Each structure stands twice: as structure tokens, then as C-alpha cells.
Amino acid sequence: MSTVAERSTARKRALLEEKVLDEIDDRLGTSKWLRNAMDKIFPDHWSFMVGEIAMYSFVILIITGIYLALFYSPSGSVVVYHGPYAPLDGQKMTQAYESVINLSFSVRAGLVMRQAHHWAADIFLAAIAFHLCRVFFTGAFRKPRETNWIIGLTLLLVAMLEGFSGYSLPDDLLSGSGLRVVFSIIQSIPFVGVWVAFTLWGGAFPGTSVFFTRLFVIHEFLFPLILLGLLGAHLGILWHQKHTDFPGPGKTEHNIVGSRLWPQYAIKSGGLFMFIAAIVFGLGGFVQINPIWVYGPYSPARGSAGTQPDWYVGWLDGALRLWPHWEFRSFGHEIANPFFPGILLPGIVFTIMYAWPAIDRRLFADNEEHNLLDRPRDKPLRTAIGVGALFFFADLTVASATDLIGNALNISFELLIEILQYGSFVAPIVAGVVTYKVCNLLNAQNAHPIQRPVGGIIVRDARGAFHTLGAEHAHEAHDGDRHGNGGDSGHGGEEPGLEAAGLEAAGLEAAGLEAAGLEAAGGEPAGG
Amino acid sequence: MSRTNKSRALAGPAALVALAAALFSVLVWAVPAPAQSKASTNVAAKAPAKVAAGTVANDAGGTIAVSTNPATITAGQFLYDEHCQACHGSGAVGARAPQLLDVGPAAVDFMLSTGRMPLNSITQQPLPGRPYFNKTEIAQIVAYINFVDRSHGTPGVGIPKVTPASLSEGNQLFLLNCSQCHDASGAGGMLSHGYVVPSLRQATKEQIAEAIRVGPRPMPGFGPGQLTDQQVSAIANYVYYLAHSGNRGGFGIANFGPVPEGFVAIIFGLGLLLLVARLIGNRG
Structure with missing residues (x-):
């Protein structure tokens, strides 16, 4: 209940808002578009916000990135360091490395910005990967959303390249070691590899002084602009096609149930952004990432154990480690070893992922438009393939940490490699088969994997007797044919009044479920 | 708001705090005693x-x-x-x-x-x-x-x-x-x-x-x-x-480089954010 004074204030505020908005509308004509936009409905499910985590991480990456670019110097020319970090004093290094050291130690808020940038990048890629999984396992890529699947995959690919180019910019020992590996992988491409590598680096490794300028332009302009453009298209298409949603009460292929963009969804989304900023800068301030002063300036003669790429490139590093030492020669030409795990494997992986909407269409003979999502269990085969692929990537990623795992668990390096080599075949197959079985089991039991299965609804019939309507009972009441009881009447005489109670159950659902302290599995009312 | 919803509303932040605490203790455990x-x-x-x-x-x-x-x-x-x-x-x-x-x-x-x-x-x-x-x-x-x-x-x-x-x-x-x-x-x-x-x-x-x-x-x-x-x-x-000389930049996560960093980014960073999304996302 509001007082008179409160109501009068609110009226005044509304009048002021109206005036300001009118002024804007007179000049830009935005109100018509805004009225539509503000009423746009977004479905309420937490998993639909993961893409936003990626988007907001990208926003933080741009903000922190601009700050870093103010102090980074993309130059390969050699300077002698004299600064506050004693162990590097008097050492020769590239200007690029020196500028990042100065950024870390001499620029106000430089280190926290650099660390936040790096953490945001790691979280950005993690959120993209999770978002990709959500879209895959729920079948959200199906017609009409194939285009956005392809754009999303391209975003992932460019984000990985963007991340790697950023990892390479400081010219520390890790950067240089990573570039050394990538240079060799590019070199291994048959026929053109050497030309491509020499063109990019401006000569033999470690390249000429033009290299860091190029890398900087790629990281600072080329890839971010591609990402921005693709993100715009991704969101534009999403806006046009409208959001998918899980099936549930009142949800059809042709409607969307959820919150309006303004004010509910905007507040939710804004809140999420605040949390992301808090966690990214919290990590940036409290947890060290990529201490380039420890790695030292890059020199081809140096090396470090535990040299790994950032996590999202780990599966490719792992593939290089697991690939057997086979050599292939044909027509007097050798196809260099790194080509297979470094170029062919990601090539095949991304081709399959790009082609997945088409493969899925054939697999399930389904060319219909879908706005309602599958639950993962609804398509056991797709889910099994997806989980198998995740285990494959996990196996390769673990392989990129073999030296650390060997150190921590005291397992022989060779044994570990061998286990993971077999694991890259066995783990996906086993995981896929188990997933397939679990999906079928869940379908058979109609149970939720995490939540407690519906125990039943207690209803009271006309004669005053109590009955428990479990999932099975509810099912029976509506699926009489299966039990040979015939027709819609469902039951024989052994449980009089149950059918009537079953119909009532739908109406009682809201009250009955709460009272019994139970939740309907998957949002589906037990009574139908 | 019903009783169930209220208890769930409390359960969310509690889970968030518990996870943060658990992750922190894992991080602490990861460095040598x-x-x-x-x-x-x-x-x-x-x-x-x-x-x-x-x-x-x-x-x-x-x-x-x-x-x-x-x-x-x-x-x-x-x-x-x-x-x-x-x-x-x-x-x-x-x-x-x-x-x-x-x-x-x-x-x-x-x-x-x-x-x-x-x-x-x-x-x-x-x-x-x-x-x-x-x-x-x-x-x-x-x-x-x-x-x-x-x-x-x-x-x-x-x-x-x-x-x-x-x-x-x-x-x-x-x-x-x-x-x-x-x-x-x-x-x-x-x-x-x-x-x-x-x-x-x-x-x-x-x-x-x-x-x-x-x-x-x-x-x-x-x-x-x-x-x-x-x-x-x-x-x-x-x-x-x-x-x-201390870890400039904060907690060193066992000083093992990108692998533990990725672990923290995925489990601590994305993990917490998924919990946040879970808390925010399902509200109408």
C-alpha cells in the first residue's frame, strides 16, 4: 500500500520520464522500436544465460584490452631492461616483453588489468564451450537455427585463435615456446606449409621484427572485429528467430513463455554482468595468472618444463603429445608428423561440428522446424555421441598435462601417455555406450537424473478414501491402451474413483505438489 | 511465495558460498604444507x-x-x-x-x-x-x-x-x-x-x-x-x-602455469558463474 505522497512522487517521476523520452523520440523515432524490444520475451531457464556469460566476458575483454593496448609496444627490437624487477635487470629483451613487464610492475593497475584480461579470456572460452554443449545436447541447432550454429562455431574458432594470439604477445618463454610449436605445425602442411609460415613470420623462426606488429594487429583489430561482427549476427538472428525453450506447461512450438526484456530480463542480465565482472576482477586481483617475469624473455635456447597452452588449446597440445611417431612418405615427399594431430585432427573435428545440423537431420530423418528443445535423453544417440566427443576432448586435454600429472601422482610418463593413447579410443566409446543406456533408462523410468522422482500425488476421492497417484498411475490413467484396458476409460473396477482423481490431479497439481513437498519432474504435470 | 520456493531461494546462495569455500580449500590444499x-x-x-x-x-x-x-x-x-x-x-x-x-x-x-x-x-x-x-x-x-x-x-x-x-x-x-x-x-x-x-x-x-x-x-x-x-x-x-619473494599478482596456484590456471578458470570462474546463472536464470 502506498501513501498519497508516494503516489504523487511516482506520478511526477513518470511525467518527467515521459517528457525526456518524448524529446528523444522526436529526434530519433526510437519509441516504436523500443516498445517492441522492451516487450520481447526471454524464456526463464538458467542454461540460456551461459551464452550471456560469454558475451559479457567479451565485453570485459574489450574494456581491459583497451587499457592494456595503451601500454603494450608491439616491437621486436631489442632493448636492455632497467626496472624494479631485479632478476631481469640488465638483460636484453624485446621491447614487446619489456612493455609487458613495465605494464605489470610500473603501470598503476596494470597487473590487475592484465590478469583480469587473461582470466576473462579463459572464462570466455569456457562459457562458449558450455554454451555449445547446451545448444548441442538440447538440439537447439535444428532448423531454422543452423545458421546460428555455424556462426557460433566460427565464433569459437576465432576466439581460440584470438586467445592464442594474446598468449603470444608478451614474448615471454611460454609465448615463444607456443609460437615455436605453431610455426612447426604450419610448416608441416604439405606443399604450402613452409611458404605460409615464412610469410606470417617474415622469415625463419623466431621471425623478423615485423612479426609482433602483425600479431598485435591480428589480436587487437582483426580478430576482435570478426568476433564483434559475428556476435552481432549471432544476436540479430537470435532476435529474429526468437529463443527456443524446453517443453512445459503452456509452451508450444509457436509461443514463448518467460520474462519481458524490460524490466525483468534486463535486470537479470545486468545482475549477471555484475557477477561476471566481480569474479573476473576478483580472480585478477587475488590469483596469479601467467607470471611472465618468471618465464623470462624468450630465447630459442631456453625452455621450461610445464610449458602448456591455455586450457582451450590444451586438447591440441595433448593430440601432439599422444600422436605416435609415425612418418608417412609418398611420391618422395614426407608429410611431417605434426600435420596429423596439429592440422588434420582439428580440421576433421571442426568439419564434423560444422556439418552436425545436416548429419543430425539425416540421423533422425527430421526436417521439421523446432522451437521446443529436446531434453538430452530424448535423443539418446545424439547425447551419446556428444558425451563421447567430450570424453575424447577431455582425454586429449589431460594429455597436455601429462608432466604435471606424472609429477603429482608419481606415474611413469610413458605409462601415462600409453593409457591416454588407448583412452582416446576407449573412453569415448565407453562413455557413449553408458550415456545411451542411461538415456534409455531415464526415458523408461521417466525420472529426473538429479531431482527426486515424482513420488506421487495424494488425492482424496468422492468417497473420502485417499489414493497415491505416482508417475506410473498417472501414466496408466492416460495410456490405457498399453495395458489392454481399452479406450479412455482406462481402468477396470479394481480401483474405483481413481480416474476421476487422476483428472482432478491436473487441477490440484499446483496446490497438491507444494503440500506434498514434491516437484514435478521436467516441469511436466503428472496428471497430464 | 510458497514455502518450497523460499527454501530454494535460500538454498541457492548457500550452495554458492559452500562451493566457493570448498574451492578455496582445494586451492589452499594444492600448495605444499x-x-x-x-x-x-x-x-x-x-x-x-x-x-x-x-x-x-x-x-x-x-x-x-x-x-x-x-x-x-x-x-x-x-x-x-x-x-x-x-x-x-x-x-x-x-x-x-x-x-x-x-x-x-x-x-x-x-x-x-x-x-x-x-x-x-x-x-x-x-x-x-x-x-x-x-x-x-x-x-x-x-x-x-x-x-x-x-x-x-x-x-x-x-x-x-x-x-x-x-x-x-x-x-x-x-x-x-x-x-x-x-x-x-x-x-x-x-x-x-x-x-x-x-x-x-x-x-x-x-x-x-x-x-x-x-x-x-x-x-x-x-x-x-x-x-x-x-x-x-x-x-x-x-x-x-x-x-x-612472494607471488606478485596473487595466489600462485602451485606455480604450475596454464594447467592449474585453466582449472581455476573453469571450476572457480565458470563454475561460480553457472551457479549465479542458475540462481538468476530460473526466476520469472
Whole structure:
């Protein structure tokens, strides 16, 4: 209940808002578009916000990135360091490395910005990967959303390249070691590899002084602009096609149930952004990432154990480690070893992922438009393939940490490699088969994997007797044919009044479920 | 709002806090226990000083003197016979384990002060741990083996004296000679055939210098022809600085580089954000 004074204030505020908005509308004509936009409905499910985590991480990456670019110097020319970090004093290094050291130690808020940038990048890629999984396992890529699947995959690919180019910019020992590996992988491409590598680096490794300028332009302009453009298209298409949603009460292929963009969804989304900023800068301030002063300036003669790429490139590093030492020669030409795990494997992986909407269409003979999502269990085969692929990537990623795992668990390096080599075949197959079985089991039991299965609804019939309507009972009441009881009447005489109670159950659902302290599995009312 | 919804609304933030706490404790657990490091640092740091106390210097400059006091040597022999002889043989001539007739004080002090010896099983790779002997006992055993080696005419490597040196020189030498196996952060790594590369972050300057000179296998030893005394001191000073200058930028996540970083980003970063999304997302 509001007082008179409160109501009068609110009226005044509304009048002021109206005036300001009118002024804007007179000049830009935005109100018509805004009225539509503000009423746009977004479905309420937490998993639909993961893409936003990626988007907001990208926003933080741009903000922190601009700050870093103010102090980074993309130059390969050699300077002698004299600064506050004693162990590097008097050492020769590239200007690029020196500028990042100065950024870390001499620029106000430089280190926290650099660390936040790096953490945001790691979280950005993690959120993209999770978002990709959500879209895959729920079948959200199906017609009409194939285009956005392809754009999303391209975003992932460019984000990985963007991340790697950023990892390479400081010219520390890790950067240089990573570039050394990538240079060799590019070199291994048959026929053109050497030309491509020499063109990019401006000569033999470690390249000429033009290299860091190029890398900087790629990281600072080329890839971010591609990402921005693709993100715009991704969101534009999403806006046009409208959001998918899980099936549930009142949800059809042709409607969307959820919150309006303004004010509910905007507040939710804004809140999420605040949390992301808090966690990214919290990590940036409290947890060290990529201490380039420890790695030292890059020199081809140096090396470090535990040299790994950032996590999202780990599966490719792992593939290089697991690939057997086979050599292939044909027509007097050798196809260099790194080509297979470094170029062919990601090539095949991304081709399959790009082609997945088409493969899925054939697999399930389904060319219909879908706005309602599958639950993962609804398509056991797709889910099994997806989980198998995740285990494959996990196996390769673990392989990129073999030296650390060997150190921590005291397992022989060779044994570990061998286990993971077999694991890259066995783990996906086993995981896929188990997933397939679990999906079928869940379908058979109609149970939720995490939540407690519906125990039943207690209803009271006309004669005053109590009955428990479990999932099975509810099912029976509506699926009489299966039990040979015939027709819609469902039951024989052994449980009089149950059918009537079953119909009532739908109406009682809201009250009955709460009272019994139970939740309907998957949002589906037990009574139908 | 119903009762169920209210309890769920509370359960969410509670789960968030619980997860954050759990993750933090995992992070804390991931770094080596301070108690152990403190113990080994204390014992080892003072060991060479103890050795020097009330003794006669019997070696050239650049090494720390070892006691030649007969009482100390006898005490060392007593300890040797009790704890070492079973494998290394009576009079250090070797039995199941190698002879110690030419190893010198540096090797003995290194093996004992880092807790590598005595070993439970001779097939094991000696790895650092809690020292079995206290600093006095170590000095006694060192004196005994030094006596045996000298009587044999092969004095071995003396305990290097670490002098103040340039951190920058140490940094360059470390990245050129050591980080390939020990990691640029000194956190250690892995070799082939199941050999572990130990972390250097608990080691004292003297232990680092000893290891460089002695080469505790499978690590190669670096003689004066490869690294001068000054260079050994520089490396020892730098490695000690690396582990004791604090992690600029915050908590170091075991100083193992991108793998634990990715772990934290996914589990702590994205994991918390998914929980947040779960809390925010399902509200109408």
C-alpha cells in the first residue's frame, strides 16, 4: 500500500520520464522500436544465460584490452631492461616483453588489468564451450537455427585463435615456446606449409621484427572485429528467430513463455554482468595468472618444463603429445608428423561440428522446424555421441598435462601417455555406450537424473478414501491402451474413483505438489 | 511465495558460498604444507653453520669446512652403522646401494638435509621429504663420510659456500640450464622412466648449490668447468628468491602455469558463474 505522497512522487517521476523520452523520440523515432524490444520475451531457464556469460566476458575483454593496448609496444627490437624487477635487470629483451613487464610492475593497475584480461579470456572460452554443449545436447541447432550454429562455431574458432594470439604477445618463454610449436605445425602442411609460415613470420623462426606488429594487429583489430561482427549476427538472428525453450506447461512450438526484456530480463542480465565482472576482477586481483617475469624473455635456447597452452588449446597440445611417431612418405615427399594431430585432427573435428545440423537431420530423418528443445535423453544417440566427443576432448586435454600429472601422482610418463593413447579410443566409446543406456533408462523410468522422482500425488476421492497417484498411475490413467484396458476409460473396477482423481490431479497439481513437498519432474504435470 | 520456493531461494546462495569455500580449500590444499617446508628449511639452513662450528677448515676456499674432530667422526660412524650401513656397507664400501668412498660432504649433506636419505626401498627414487636426522646428526655423518673419503684419497665435492650474487645472472643461468626440467617457476616436473623432477621451492640456497655440484641422479652434476662457483651462487640465490619473494599478482596456484590456471578458470570462474546463472536464470 502506498501513501498519497508516494503516489504523487511516482506520478511526477513518470511525467518527467515521459517528457525526456518524448524529446528523444522526436529526434530519433526510437519509441516504436523500443516498445517492441522492451516487450520481447526471454524464456526463464538458467542454461540460456551461459551464452550471456560469454558475451559479457567479451565485453570485459574489450574494456581491459583497451587499457592494456595503451601500454603494450608491439616491437621486436631489442632493448636492455632497467626496472624494479631485479632478476631481469640488465638483460636484453624485446621491447614487446619489456612493455609487458613495465605494464605489470610500473603501470598503476596494470597487473590487475592484465590478469583480469587473461582470466576473462579463459572464462570466455569456457562459457562458449558450455554454451555449445547446451545448444548441442538440447538440439537447439535444428532448423531454422543452423545458421546460428555455424556462426557460433566460427565464433569459437576465432576466439581460440584470438586467445592464442594474446598468449603470444608478451614474448615471454611460454609465448615463444607456443609460437615455436605453431610455426612447426604450419610448416608441416604439405606443399604450402613452409611458404605460409615464412610469410606470417617474415622469415625463419623466431621471425623478423615485423612479426609482433602483425600479431598485435591480428589480436587487437582483426580478430576482435570478426568476433564483434559475428556476435552481432549471432544476436540479430537470435532476435529474429526468437529463443527456443524446453517443453512445459503452456509452451508450444509457436509461443514463448518467460520474462519481458524490460524490466525483468534486463535486470537479470545486468545482475549477471555484475557477477561476471566481480569474479573476473576478483580472480585478477587475488590469483596469479601467467607470471611472465618468471618465464623470462624468450630465447630459442631456453625452455621450461610445464610449458602448456591455455586450457582451450590444451586438447591440441595433448593430440601432439599422444600422436605416435609415425612418418608417412609418398611420391618422395614426407608429410611431417605434426600435420596429423596439429592440422588434420582439428580440421576433421571442426568439419564434423560444422556439418552436425545436416548429419543430425539425416540421423533422425527430421526436417521439421523446432522451437521446443529436446531434453538430452530424448535423443539418446545424439547425447551419446556428444558425451563421447567430450570424453575424447577431455582425454586429449589431460594429455597436455601429462608432466604435471606424472609429477603429482608419481606415474611413469610413458605409462601415462600409453593409457591416454588407448583412452582416446576407449573412453569415448565407453562413455557413449553408458550415456545411451542411461538415456534409455531415464526415458523408461521417466525420472529426473538429479531431482527426486515424482513420488506421487495424494488425492482424496468422492468417497473420502485417499489414493497415491505416482508417475506410473498417472501414466496408466492416460495410456490405457498399453495395458489392454481399452479406450479412455482406462481402468477396470479394481480401483474405483481413481480416474476421476487422476483428472482432478491436473487441477490440484499446483496446490497438491507444494503440500506434498514434491516437484514435478521436467516441469511436466503428472496428471497430464 | 510458497514455502518450497523460499527454501530454494535460500538454498541457492548457500550452495554458492559452500562451493566457493570448498574451492578455496582445494586451492589452499594444492600448495605444499607449510609445516613440512618450515621443518626442512630450518634444519638444512643451519646445518652448514653447525658443521663449521669449532672445526678446522680442511679444504680450499668456496666450500664450507667439515669437522675433523674425532669425537664428531665417531658419533657419525655410530649413526652411519645404525642407519646407513645396511645398504651402503660397512665402512661405506657399498653393498646393495652404491659405495660412498668418493662422494664427498656435499652429496651426504644434500641427501640427508633434504630428507632423501635414508630411503625406504633402494628401488625408489630419492625424493625430498622431512629430514630424518637433525642438523647435529647430519653434521656428524657428513664428518664421518668426509673422514672415510679422505682416508681413501678421494675427498669428493665439498659443501659449496653460497655468496651473494647477481639475481639477473642467476635468472639467465637458471632458464638456460635448469628450467627445462625444474620448470621456470622451480615447481618441478617429470622425466621419462617414472623419474620425478622435484620442486625447488622448499630448498635452501646451500641445498641448491650442492645439487648443482653433486648431480643427484638422474640430474647431471655441473662441475667447475661448466659453472663457476660464482655462477652456482647466482643460481642458488635466484632459485631461493623465486620461491621466497612472494607471488606478485596473487595466489600462485602451485606455480604450475596454464594447467592449474585453466582449472581455476573453469571450476572457480565458470563454475561460480553457472551457479549465479542458475540462481538468476530460473526466476520469472
